[in-house]
Amino acid sequence: xxxxxxxxxxxxxxxxxxxxxxxxxxxxxxxxxxxxxxxxxxxxxxxxxxxxxxxxxxxxxxxxxxxxxxxxxxxxxxxxxxxxxxxxxxxxxxxxxxxxxxxxxxxxxxxxxxxxxxxxxxxxxxxxxxxxxxxxxxxxxxxxxxxxxxxxxxxxxxxxxxxxxxxxxxxxxxxxxxxxxxxxxxxxxxxxxxxxxxxxxxxxxxxxxxxxxxxxxxxxxxxxxxxxxxxxxxxxxxxxxxxxxxxxxxxxxxxxxxxxxxxxxxxxxxxxxxxxxxxxxxxxxxxxxxxxxxxxxxxxxxxxxxxxxxxxxxxxxxxxxxxxxxxxxxxxxxxxxxxxxxxxxxxxxxxxxxxxxxxxxxxxxxxxxxxxxxxxxxxxxxxxxxxxxxxxxxxxxxxxxxxxxxxxxxxxxxxxxxxxxxxxxxxxxxxxxxxxxxxxxxxxxxxxxxxxxxxxxxxxxxxxxxxxxxxxxxxxxxxxxxxxxxxxxxxxxxxxxxxxxxxxxxxxxxxxxxxxxxxxxxxxxxxxxxxxxxxxxxxxxxxxxxxxxxxxxxxxxxxxxxxxxxxxxxxxxxxxxxxxxxxxxxxxxxxxxxxxxxxxxxxxxxxxxxxxxxxxxxxxxxxxxxxxxxxxxxxxxxxxxxxxxxxxxxxxxxxxxxxxxxxxxxxxxxxxxxxxxxxxxxxxxxxxxxxxxxxxxxxxxxxxxxxxxxxxxxxxxxxxx
Numbered sequence: 243x244x245x246x247x248x249x250x251x252x253x254x255x256x257x258x259x260x261x262x263x264x265x266x267x268x269x270x271x272x273x274x275x276x277x278x279x280x281x282x283x284x285x286x287x288x289x290x291x292x293x294x295x296x297x298x299x300x301x302x303x304x305x306x307x308x309x310x311x312x313x314x315x316x317x318x319x320x321x322x323x324x325x326x327x328x329x330x331x332x333x334x335x336x337x338x339x340x341x342x343x344x345x346x347x348x349x350x351x352x353x354x355x356x357x358x359x360x361x362x363x364x365x366x367x368x369x370x371x372x373x374x375x376x377x378x379x380x381x382x383x384x385x386x387x388x389x390x391x392x393x394x395x396x397x398x399x400x401x402x403x404x405x406x407x408x409x410x411x412x413x414x415x416x417x418x419x420x421x422x423x424x425x426x427x428x429x430x431x432x433x434x435x436x437x438x439x440x441x442x443x444x445x446x447x448x449x450x451x452x453x454x455x456x457x458x459x460x461x462x463x464x465x466x467x468x469x470x471x472x473x474x475x476x477x478x479x480x481x482x483x484x485x486x487x488x489x490x491x492x493x494x495x496x497x498x499x500x501x502x503x504x505x506x507x508x509x510x511x512x513x514x515x516x517x518x519x520x521x522x523x524x525x526x527x528x529x530x531x532x533x534x535x536x537x538x539x540x541x542x543x544x545x546x547x548x549x550x551x552x553x554x555x556x557x558x559x560x561x562x563x564x565x566x567x568x569x570x571x572x573x574x575x576x577x578x579x580x581x582x583x584x585x586x587x588x589x590x591x592x593x594x595x596x597x598x599x600x601x602x603x604x605x606x607x608x609x610x611x612x613x614x615x616x617x618x619x620x621x622x623x624x625x626x627x628x629x630x631x632x633x634x635x636x637x638x639x640x641x642x643x644x645x646x647x648x649x650x651x652x653x654x655x656x657x658x659x660x661x662x663x664x665x666x667x668x669x670x671x672x673x674x675x676x677x678x679x680x681x682x683x684x685x686x687x688x689x690x691x692x693x694x695x696x697x698x699x700x701x702x703x704x705x706x707x708x709x710x711x712x713x714x715x716x717x718x719x720x721x722x723x724x725x726x727x728x729x730x731x732x733x734x735x736x737x738x739x740x741x742x743x744x745x746x747x748x749x750x751x752x753x754x755x756x757x758x759x760x761x762x763x764x765x766x767x768x769x770x771x772x773x774x775x776x777x778x779x780x781x782x783x784x785x786x787x788x789x790x791x792x793x794x795x796x797x798x799x800x801x802x803x804x805x806x807x808x809x810x811x812x813x814x815x816x817x818x819x820x821x822x823x824x825x826x827x828x829x830x831x832x833x834x835x836x837x838x839x840x841x842x843x844x845x846x847x848x849x850x851x852x853x854x855x856x857x858x859x860x861x862x863x864x865x866x867x868x869x870x871x872x873x874x875x876x877x878x879x880x881x882x883x884x885x886x887x888x889x890x891x892x893x894x895x896x897x898x899x900x901x902x903x904x905x906x907x908x909x910x911x912x913x914x915x916x917x918x919x920x921x922x923x924x925x926x927x928x929x930x931x932x933x934x935x936x937x938x939x940x941x942x943x944x945x946x947x948x949x950x951x952x953x954x955x956x957x958x959x960x961x962x963x
Contacts, residue, residue: 248310255311256376258451261319262294262361263377266413268309294361294409295321297348299338306340313340321358321382325349327448328357328383330469331568357472358382364407365398365508367391372425375415380451385475387511388432388442390452395430396508430509435491438512441519460525466568467522473563474518477536477554486535489516526575533579546639548584548592552576561594573598585609585646607636607646616652617659622764623671627655629767630670662691665702668709673767674732674746679704681747687712687754715754716762716771728775729760735773737839740800742782742831749773757781782835791820791828800834803843803880810878816841816870841870842888844881852893857933864931867891890941896925899936902943921948 251271255264269275296302302320306313317323317338325347329335335347349358359365365381367389380386381396388395399406402422411417415424432439446452448464459467478485490513521532537551549556555576564573577600580589585607590596608616613633614624627633628647632655636646658664668688669676680702682688692703730738735758736746744752752758753773758781762771797817798805811817812827817837821828842850847858861867862881867888872881889895903910916922917936923946927936 247307249308252310255315255319256374258379259319260377260379260382260409261305261316261321262409263413264309264319265294265305266410267376270413295354297336297338299340302338302340314344314346317344317346319379321354322346322348323379324358324382324449327465327468329353329465330563331465332566357384359384361409362406363398364409364412365396366407366412366424366427367394367396368425368427368429369394371412371415375413375425377409377412378451380446380449383445383449385471385511385515386442386445386449387508387515388439390439390443390446393431393433393439395432395512397424397427397429398508400424401427430491432491432512437520438489438491438516441516442512444519445515458524459522460571462568462571466571469563470569470572471515471518471522473555473560474521474532475514476560478514478517480554481539483540485517485539487517487520487532489513489520525571526578529575530579530582546642548580548589548595556592556594564594565597577604581605583607585612587612588644603649606649608649608652609644610647613647613652616656620764625765626673626767627671630673632667632670659706662703663706663709665704668702668704671709671767672713673769676702678746681745682712682750685747685751687747687751712750713762713768716750716768717764719753719761729772730775730778732769732771732773735778738778738835739781740838744781752781782832792831792834794827794829797829797834800838801843807878810876811871811882814871814876816882840885841882842885844883847881847883847888850885850888851891860932861891861926864926866926866931890939895940897938897940897943899924899927899938902938906948916948922946 249268249272251268253267253271293301293305296305302313302316305311306316309316317340322338325335329347329349333350333353335350338346338348340346359382364377365387366377367381369392370378370389380390386396397407400417400420400422403417403420405417405419407424408418411424416422417424440455440457443452443455444457444459445468447455448468460470478488481488521529533552536553539553554560563569564576577595577598580595581600581604584605586600586602586605587609589600589605610621610624610628613627614621617624617627619627624633624647628635628645633651634648636648639646655667658667663671665676665679669679672679679688683690683693683702683704687708689705689708690702691705692701694700694702732746732749735749736744739749749758750768750771753760753771758773759777760771760773762768766772792800794805794808798808801808808817809827812819812829817829818833819827820830820833844855844858848855851858858867858881862869862872867883869875869881869883871878873879897905899910899913903913906913913922913936917924922938923942924930924936925939925942926933928934
């Protein structure tokens with residue numbers, strides 16, 4: 243076969259020009275049609291192959307002879323010049339060997355279809371065509387959708403007739419159908435969109451078609467970063483309705499039809515690429531922020547399981563990449579993300595993380611069942627420890643059945659509980675105050691391993707076994723099935739029986755001795771144990787037989803005030819004496835019991851309402867609370883309040899300004915505007931009393947006319963319409 247001869251007219255190849263583009267220009271320069279170059283090549287080939295996108299070695303040799311170009315330049319300008327960018331490192335490729343002994347890797351047809359545009363669906367920058375009419379190397383990539391030099395969106399359809407643009411059209415800079423001048427095509431100015439242009443500029447740089455770009459990306463080769471960007475784009479394309487953080491600019495709206503099986507418009511490609519690159523900035527923090535938003539896609543329609551949260555990134559066709567050594571930086575970031583956000587049992591349900599063998603100590607959260615095993619307690623006890631505040635819970639999922647517990651808190655408890663339980667932990671476990679625990683130690687219900695002053699100890703240490711034994715005995719008590727039996731909790735029973743010499747610890751002892759009837763279920767802390775009112779009444783009647791009247795001094799001792807205060811309350815009608823004689827003033831024990839239950843001093847008011855002394859005093863002076871005794875009412879120097887007047891002021895019945903803003907889903911500044919306009923009236927705060935922070939009562943908020951005020955959280959944690 244006669245070897246081919248170079249064509250007479252051989253124009254210079256332009257910067258970053260594609261082989262396909264150059265062959266079209268070569269044909270025009272020699273006054274041939276593009277098909278003639280194909281025919282000339284086929285005359286010297288033993289088998290058929292595409293000249294514009296060749297795969298056979300002899301095709302490259304023929305093209306090099308016809309064009310006079312070095313073989314390596316022919317290869318570099320062809321689609322195979324992008325092989326080492328778009329084809330992952332682990333994918334096997336065939337070699338193209340030239341006569342000079344040079345070996346080049348060819349792009350598999352699967353990756354050519356996945357990442358490169360076809361010859362009949364080209365895209366272009368009108369300003370670039372106005373400068374020189376030829377196809378640029380980067381325009382072949384599907385992810386490229388803007389011109390990094392002129393900062394405008396690429397065009398892929400004829401503005402006049404709407405026909406797709408071919409590579410041949412770019413050489414003449416005219417639409418072959420309607421002869422529209424492509425250099426005059428309108429486009430979208432992107433000069434104000436820094437982030438979107440950076441995403442495009444980095445693609446030009448990776449394709450060796452543009453300068454270096456200063457951007458904080460993972461310190462990995464361009465080949466791996468390109469694959470990661472493509473996988474992130476695929477994840478973005480799975481969004482059905484909405485994704486917080488989707489990149490946009492004024493001239494392009496959203497949402498896009500990501501899942502449509504049609505060629506994506508340049509605007510959609512631009513948005514998808516810019517959105518995906520957000521996850522690669524400031525690695526791995528930007529990746530974590532992207533995953534947080536991605537998990538909440540489609541308005542939180544996805545469950546909290548690891549697989550559904552991470553979605554496409556863990557699909558079988560993608561997750562295989564992350565197990566390869568070149569993508570360990572992605573795998574490590576995914577592992578760090580899940581250990582920050584899920585407990586081990588939920589993470590290891592997914593095959594990808596199960597195979598990763600993540601150490602347990604790296605997880606930030608634990609399930610209740612894990613905590614119970616670590617502490618060697620039942621799951622019910624672990625829940626009580628959470629209720630007692632000894633173990634923290636992940637914010638945002640407190641209402642879910644499977645709460646995420648703070649691993650550090652569990653491990654700290656395990657360490658502290660090595661031999662005995664600190665007093666604070668024992669009180670939280672039992673659900674009672676520390677003083678009640680000490681009282682139970684005094685009665686022999688619990689055993690103190692260490693106590694202040696003993697063996698040089700400065701703190702209490704309670705035997706774990708005695709705590710578990712006490713709870714086991716209480717849990718073993720039989721339950722009454724009679725629903726008519728009225729019941730009270732331990733605190734209320736202690737208030738009623740205080741005048742008869744009983745405290746909370748002695749009441750627990752009486753229950754165990756069956757002097758009082760009550761029970762404590764497995765799910766209840768000791769402080770919430772139920773006692774039958776009928777049983778309490780019998781105990782009170784028995785006490786009355788022994789002491790029916792109380793002297794003035796005895797009542798003063800019960801109320802912890804001076805005897806003169808009892809006289810003051812008696813004269814004002816708060817306490818009704820049963821007898822006034824030379825021997826003294828006497829009161830019915832029953833009246834004193836009722837009085838102690840119905841009225842509280844400032845110290846008890848502080849505990850009940852959950853505020854300090856100064857706040858109680860400020861609210862009282864401002865008329866927000868009306869005392870029945872105290873300054874301004876009588877000669878008493880300390881306030882006395884009706885307990886029922888304080889019930890509505892409890893912490894669960896009021897909201898601070900930030901809490902109300904979160905409940906109504908408005909900003910604190912909006913609330914302050916409503917306050918200034920008189921639309922919203924706080925219970926307490928600046929301009930109302932001497933308090934420096936605004937406070938609102940839930941029952942008053944339901945009466946306001948603000949539209950969002952019909953949603954106020956109740957003390958039970960539900961939303962009331």
